[in-house]
Amino acid sequence: MMFRCVFLFLLITSLPWSQNAFSVKPTKVTLGELPTLKETLLSSPQDILLSDQFEENIYGESQSFSDYAYWHKLVFPEASKQQKNENFVLGLNYYVIENLDFYLFHGNQLQKHWTRGALQDWQGDTEHYNGIWIPITLSSEKSTTLLIRKQGNSPLLTPFKLFSTQEATTQKENKLLFWVFIISSLLILLAHNIFVFILLRQPGFVYYLGLNVIILIALSVITGFSRWVFSEEISQWLIRNLFTVFGIGTWILYRFSVQFLKEVQIPSPDSFIRKYGDSIFIIFLLLVQIVSVKTSASLFAAIEVFLFIVCTYWGANAYLKGFIAVRFYLFSWIILMVGSILNTMIFWKILPINPITEAILPVCSLLQLLGFSFAFADKANHIEQKRQLQAIxxxxxxxxxxxxxxxxxxxxxxxxxxxxxxxxxxxxxxxxxxxxxxxxxxxxxxxxxxxxxxxxxxxxxxxxxxxxxxxxxxxxxxxxxxxxxxxxxxxxxxxxxxxxxxxxxxxxxxxxxxxxxxxxxxxxxxxxxxxxxxxxxxxxxxxxxxxxxxxxxxxxxxxxxTHKLKSNHAHQLRLITLLTDDIRQEKLYFDIQPQVNLADNRIVGGEVLIRWNNEHLGQVSPAEFIPLAEQTGLIYKLTDMLLEKVFQWASSNPVALLAQRLSINISALDLLQENFAERVNILLKQYRLSAEKFTIEITETSVFQKSEIVGHNVKKLHDAGFELSIDDFGVGYSSMQNLVALEINELKIDQFFVMNLMTDTQSQTLCRNMINLSKDLNIISVAEGIESEDILNLLRQWHCQVGQGYHLYRPMSTLQYLTLLEERDQPLSPSINRA
The missing domain is CATH 3.30.70.270 (Reverse transcriptase/Diguanylate cyclase domain)
Structure with a gap:
């Protein structure tokens, strides 16, 4: 701090302060309790001068909140020859006193009147702000008396101090230098932080800027500097509404804290203070308009303490969450709030006013700006760290x-x-x-x-x-x-x-x-x-x-x-490439494996089996390329191509559908496509075919329960007349769920169970139960993989309805299938009941 204080005490006579006799010139002296008079009736200074009702025991009352006016008296004896033409200067710490008058008397003669109240005209007798300084010229012929009248709701912050002229000049210079340093530093740091904001665009900076504007206003009002910053009307409005200004500043600080800690979701959006914090400040701002200054000061002190506790708690939680930038926020916040609370304690006269306590708020304001500069830098590092974290x-x-x-x-x-x-x-x-x-x-x-x-x-x-x-x-x-x-x-x-x-x-x-x-x-x-x-x-x-x-x-x-897997993988990549090309050129074709009514050996339909004969690879098994097509998404184009080829062939060979049906395999993934059923129906109408002649077989590899897309496709296919079948039943996933979800008409028992019927009792049990399940559900049971007469007879014994397998017919070309139908001379309608 840039104060120079030389404490040389005045030699005081044994007379009490009511006489205030000085035998030597003081360098600086602090005055204690002064004779005080409570003004009950409006009186002139001359009447007050002659009053004998001054008492020292009501001095303390005069310094607190009161609606009364109080007079103080300082009496100086006649000046000696050594003190002739010498002056003292009375200094007073300014603290928003609405009406403050000084009257200097030589004997009973009024020499000078000064007005220094916040709501008074200072009569233009100061060139610039340098505090309240009252020059006292001692008379060599009469006693000198200084009367001080204070009126207002704010406490008068004392003590009064007497300085020599030289010391008063030094004090003025020191105070001016101090405030120039404080204000300049505040403006420089604020400009720096504004520049940081322009670079970083940090949220909540508007609140931060508003907070520091309020701080500058508060400091200027407290010190009286506002008279030279604002117009008289604005200055007096600020003084009359000082706690409104303080309340707005506290609310801005609350909003700034919320924005600054937003990165870590503190405070929680559901917390009480987050929901109702703004309402609390609105209520406070309304109350200070209708309650006394003392009550407003009490409410403001309560809000200060409450906000101090809450925001410190928020900051600590944010730090525990790893938000490192909050460490300087906490420092700045605590420094500012401590300065504000201590300044409020001065206002309440809990702390004495002296050069140290007077400097608390401005110094804390400076430190908080400096702290927030570091906080913004820390937050910038946090944002950069967060950006790096998001990148990886x-x-x-x-x-x-x-x-x-x-x-x-x-x-x-x-x-x-x-x-x-x-x-x-x-x-x-x-x-x-x-x-x-x-x-x-x-x-x-x-x-x-x-x-x-x-x-x-x-x-x-x-x-x-x-x-x-x-x-x-x-x-x-x-x-x-x-x-x-x-x-x-x-x-x-x-x-x-x-x-x-x-x-x-x-x-x-x-x-x-x-x-x-x-x-x-x-x-x-x-x-x-x-x-x-x-x-x-x-x-x-x-x-x-x-x-x-x-x-x-x-x-x-x-x-x-294993290295063997790598060679297989290279082969799979080649398969995918060649399959893509052949699908695009529609080089794949299909064979048909007849399906037989096991009751009378009549051919009741055929299963369409896709085939791929590549010019580089030769014949490729569906068990090898179908899973690859599903993994790579080629299955959708493969299904579309197969449907197109089957419908085109059926349209050109209507005899194949006179007494038989065709079963077409699709992937479970196809049913998960939007508008799949619509595309199938459009294609069917294009070739003028009846859906009743086709069964859609779905390979069971997925769960469909409660899928809106699957449900929509199933309904559309059923409405068009298609029958649905689950292929390879029993080896997929959630089979029972799919029976319901797909609303199937047919159940195909996987060849894994059928081929082992003669050697595996568990397969017999499972196969027989699946046939009985089909009967109970009133759907067709189809057994695939019939490889011997014994298996065929066993399935007939269990009343399985339809069968297919190498023992009955091998897969054949479309031309062979048509020839077979002609040779068998099938009746117009199959004997199997599909109802």
Whole structure:
């Protein structure tokens, strides 16, 4: 602080302060309790001068809140020859006193009148603001008396101080330098923070700017500087509504705190103070318009303390949440509120006013601006850290993403490889995501997928032997999400990878609820070991992906990488490329396998079987290319091409549908397409065919319950006249649910059970029960894979209705099928009851 205070006390005579005799010139003296008079009737200064009702015991009363006017008297004896023509200067700390008058008397003669009240005209006798300084010229012939009249609701902050002329000049200069330093520093720091805001566009800065404007206004009002900053009308309005201004400043500080801490959701939107904080300040602003100044001061003090506690609590919680920028916010906030509370304590005369306490609020205001400068810089770093974190993490789960895997993880592995020569990459692919999206919509599918990923991560966090991944915010994860459906982790104990995968499978096998339906996710797990199966992360991920793609639902959910798999994968890529070209050129064709009524051996229909004979590969089995088509999305074009070819052939050969039906296989994924049924019906009408002659066989690989898209397609197909059949019943997923969801007309018993009927009693039981189930549901039972006469006889004995298999007829070309129909001379209607 830039004050120079030289404490040299005046030698005081033994006379009491009522006489106030000075034998020597004072350098500086602080006056204690002065003789005081309470004004009950309006009186002139001359009358007050002659009054004998001055008492020292009511001095304390005069310094507090009161509606009365009070007079104070200072009496100086005649000046000696040494003090002739010498002056004293009375100094007073200004603190919003509405009416303050000084009257200087020599004897009974009024020499000078000064007005220094906040609501008074100072008569233009000051060139600039330098405080309240009253020059006192001692008379050499008569006693000198100074009367001070104070009137207003605010307390008069004392003590009064007497200075020599030289010391008063020094005090004025020091005070001016102090305020120039404070105001200049405040403006410079405020300009700096405005510049930071322009660069960073941080939310809540408008509140921060408003807060500091209020602080500058409050300081100018408290010190009296407002008289030289604002017009007389504005200055007096500010003084009359000082607690309104303070209340607005406190509300702005509350709003600024809410915005500054918004990054970490503090305070909670549901908290009481967040919901009703604005209302509390509105009520306060309304109350200060109707209550006394003393009550307003009490309410403001309560709000200060309440806000101090609340915002300090918020800041501490934000820091515990890892919001580092809040440390300087807390510093600035506490400094400002401590300064404000201490200044309020001065106003209430709990603290004395002196150069130190007088400087508390301006210095705290300066420190809070400086602190918020650091807070903004910290927040800028936090925003940059958050940006970096967002760049390397998945927004839905907060897990490290693909960028982290390829850019950040290699640096960590370089350090790890010094002590850990081997590790294993485990890759998990959630294969049911696409089906979920088609069945329930992408939003619910993403939510369900995130749920299972986070559950898996929670399990992995508890596992030993898994590499911890450090993020910029100092948090650690153990799982990475490289694509929407692919997650990976690194095992630092490759020898235990089997046990680790089993623990992960326990989580993945646990069903989740999607749209109030229990759903069991389908997944594949692949693994590869560093460095033997991949010398870098790119190769390692590639090989783990190859391993996961080799997984079949009949072989389990996990496959470790082998070099044989890599050669198979290259073959699959070639298959996909050639299949894409041949579908586009419509080079695929179909055969038909006759279906027989087991009661009388009549041919009642045929199953359409797609075939692919590639010029480079030769004949390719459907068991090899159909799963690839489903994985790559080619199945949709394949189904469209097959339907077109079958309808075109049937239209050209109506004899094939005179007494028989055709069964066409589609993928379960087809029913999850919007408008699939509409496209089929349009194509059927184009070739002028009847839907009653066709059965749509759906390979059972998905769950359809409560899927609006599937329900819509099923209804449209039934309405058009198609019959629906479940193919390979018993080896898929949730078979009983699909019986209801698809409203099927036919159930095809998978050949796995049929071919083992003569050697496996369990297959006999299951097959017989499926036939009985069909009877109970009034649907047709079809057994495929009949390879011997014994099996055929057993199925007849159980009253299975329709059969197909090599023992009856092998798949044949369309021309052979037509020839067969002509040779068998089929009747016009089959004997089987399809009602």
């Amino acid at each position: 993490t998945d927004p839905s789960t907060g897990l490290p993403n693909r960028t982290y895997y390829f850019d950040t993880l290699p640096l960590q592995l370089n350090e790890m490889n010094k002590n850990q020569p081997q590790f294993a990459l485990i890759m998990i692919e959630i294969t049911s995501h696409l089906k979920l999206s088609q069945a329930f919509g992408p939003a619910k599918a993403d939510s369900a997928l995130c749920e299972v990923i986070l559950s898996t991560h929670q399990k992995i966090i508890e596992m030993d032997g898994i590499l911890s991944l450090l993020l910029p915010n100092k948090s650690t994860k153990k799982l990475m999400r490289l694509t929407s459906k692919n997650i990976v982790l690194l095992s630092t104990t490759p020898d235990e990878i089997k046990e680790q995968v089993q623990q992960i499978q326990q989580i993945l096998d646990h069903p989740t609820i999607v749209d109030k339906v229990l759903f069991r996710h389908q997944y594949k797990i692949g693994s590869a070991i560093y460095p033997s199966q991949g010398s870098n992360l790119d190769k390692l991920y590639q090989n783990a992906l190859i391993a996961s793609n080799s997984v079949t639902y009949s072989s389990g959910n996990w496959a470790p990488f």
